[in-house]
Amino acid sequence: MTQxxxxxxxxxxxxxxxxxxxxxxxxxxxxxRLHPKAFAWRLLELVVYALATWALGIALEGSIGQRAPQDWEFFAAGACLFLTLASPGFVWRYLRRRHAPTQHD
Incomplete structure (x- = not known):
């Protein structure tokens, strides 16, 4: 796989x-199935998925060649990027307007 x-x-x-x-x-x-799933569970899943994505990145970097050393700035930027990528799902779940169900007599 190419870089x-x-x-x-x-x-x-x-x-x-x-x-x-x-x-x-x-x-x-x-x-x-948890309905509704608590926000704390969503945050825990977000952290676990971020760590899994990070592990995938490390594995792919290792398969290409030698891994580059990273300091705390790299991880802070990566966490901010992951939170930014999560914004569409957050908006869809919590900020989207839900229409009230209409009552038919």
Whole structure:
């Protein structure tokens, strides 16, 4: 896999993983259905998916060649990027207007 393909793969996986906690009611996609799922569960899923995406990035970087050293700035920027990628799911789950059901007599 080329370096450019690896970067795009990590970005696509990050976009999907960042929105998964907000788009379903199951715990980690396979667990029991919680309705409504608490915000704390969504945050925990977001952290776990971010770590899984980070691990994928490390694995792909290692398969291309030697890993570059990263300091705290890299991880802070990565966390901010992951939260930014999660914004569509957050907006859809919490900020979207829901229409009141109409009553038919």
């Amino acid at each position: 450019a393909a690896s970067v795009w793969l990590v970005l696509v996986v990050a976009m999907i993983a960042a929105n998964l906690p907000f788009l379903n009611e199951r715990l980690f996609l396979l667990g029991p």
